[in-house]
Amino acid sequence: MKDIWNLQPETRIVVDANQYGQPIGKEASKLAEFLGTIARTGSICPLNTKHWKHLSKYVLENILRIVHEKFDLQGKVEDSDILSHVGNLRKEFKSTLKTRYYKEMVQEGRPIEEIYENNPPGVHDDQWKWLVERWGTPQAGAQSEKVKESRTKVRYAHTARNIGYATLNAQCAEKEGREPSRLEQFRFQHLRKDGSDKLNSEASEQVYDEACKMVKDSMPTLESSFAPQDNIVLENEIYTQVFDPDKNGKMLGYGRGMTKSRLFGYGSVTRGSQSTSAISTLIEKMSAKHVEQIQTIQAEQAVQEKTLLEEAESRFRTEAAERETHLIAEAEERFMKLTEIQEAKFMEMMDAREKKYKALINECMAKGMSK
Template sequence: MVNKRIQKLLQNTRGRSRRAESSNRGLNGENESQVVTPPHSPSETPNTELELQHNVEHGEEGSSQRSQNTRGRTVMRDVHSLGPNDLLVVRFNERGQPYGEMQPTLSNFVGTIARNGNLLPLSFLDWRKIPKNRLDLAWGSVTARFCIPTRHRNIVMQIMGAAWRRWRTEVKATSYDPNIPFDELLQIRPVPHKLTPEVWETLCDYWKKNERTSKINRENAHKKQRIHAQGRINIPTLEDKFFQENGVKPTRIELLELSCRSKKKGGAPIDDEAIRHEALLNEAVKRHLQDMPEGTDPRQVHEQAFREVFGPEHSGRVRCLGAGALPSQVFPEQYKRSHCQGYDTASDVTEKFKEMEEKIKDMEAREGAR
């Protein structure tokens, strides 16, 4: 039985689809609303039943262990029970990131798939080593409830991979102790989440061998300076709300301020680090505005100030734009220039090839004359 929340989402989805069909806008502008009917294969049915059974088991287990004032783990029974004709539509921006009212629902549902031990077991030592057929089944479980085009599969699987790694980290934190031998650990704590003792021992050995790497990762995690204080609302959704209210897209400085402000504190910065960053950014913006001629685009000033305070971007990532934002999408001109330096263009290669052919012909003519 679908609850009231999902019924409302379905009504909004259908209303949006009817408006899109009546106006015949299709893919319009930077934000797109995708309405695609995913294929359903008979092979998805048994996996779906296993998945629902797994989520119900985890829901019952969580309800028996939780304390009086805490909620259990999200199992998304309402979304799992959707029929083939009740698909939820997710919107994606120009960078291929999900946003809008359906984004938290998609994120929560993908988390239940990542925690499905029948589909994506913890016995694999790395997300990249999970077989393709299992990943295809996981993707099919998502498209059986959401209308998501295939071109957005990478970002959805990226979200799923991050959720799977978080789940694995949580299991390690609650069930594993590097200071206790494995035989004693079995006597003190049960094997988690229906893993066999052999698989659990393999995991424990793997974690023990990589304890030094884990320590470095924990230290790097504690160095994180910026905190996202908007809960399940991701950066693209904040960006869209800002655009709807102001008619222009926010700069990265404005996105940083939006994501690091607390609702409980009346919109104040979440911590002292956020206050310090805002002060540094405001000072840099004022200094750049004084040096720039009149009529300079404020967005350009904000970008320069942001780079001055936070330094160069990490490889393959863009700060403050959320997961999935690539430098080639955000800075296309700069990306092309940096990647073209030191490489010949197609016309240059053709010219050099012709020159080599002419030299070879001259050498052959000289050999023939001798």
């Protein structure tokens, strides 16, 4: 990160974003890492407040100023998303500090003064002391137990690593020429790290197979007549039935900052709020479209059959006429040849008779002269 912090003035890293304002591509990872350093720097992002929203306006504006000095977001990424991301990273950093520098010492029964002295590198003394005092309150303890319980409910650990859901989705969209469905997102976000086509856990495999079966069973017989967007809508609907509903307006599988209102449009009906009847309505529409397409195909086939029949009949008549003409010409030719043969034979016969008569006359004349 030093190279980013030490960038020359007026030099910024250009970060691309998708249509939802989420950073994507190689530079998105750099941005995420840079925001992490901000969240871990107490002089920029203080740790001694309970909630992110309690930070002063000056602190928030300063964070945005630093980010925009180092990165060109091209006006595609909202400042609120940047601050929200830093807030989440700040929360994660607090959790890491608590695990590494606080919990073990408390379990060992160390005195509070010794815990104060176990200040993590880079964390301001006053902020560390505030954190230690905060973690020791009953409210913080109850919150910690609640977080532990939530973590036990995570059944499908993703394998996106530091690439980010938004970048993975963008890569899939570029490859397929369309946005992936939520079911497709779940699959490539939970593939094994060894590069195989299998999912990373038996639970993931089972729930994915169940969802795929529901999609297949919900489709009419001829899937080939469906438009791709119809399949995507159906897969998204099935996804909300199989997996836990999206909570707090967040959309699972889309990455940080994605909300229902952003994905589907403000004021629109979201996927998570649609009931099973919506799926039935969707299937009915798709079935009606399927029937309409079959009727269109049948009408086209009837026209095509009629055209082929007319072409065959015309071809037959033409060939019959040509055959008849050929036979007549062939018969005439044979008749002429036969006539010529007969004439030749008749002439030969006449010549033979003439020769015979001449010979007879000559013989008679010869006999008469001899007497």
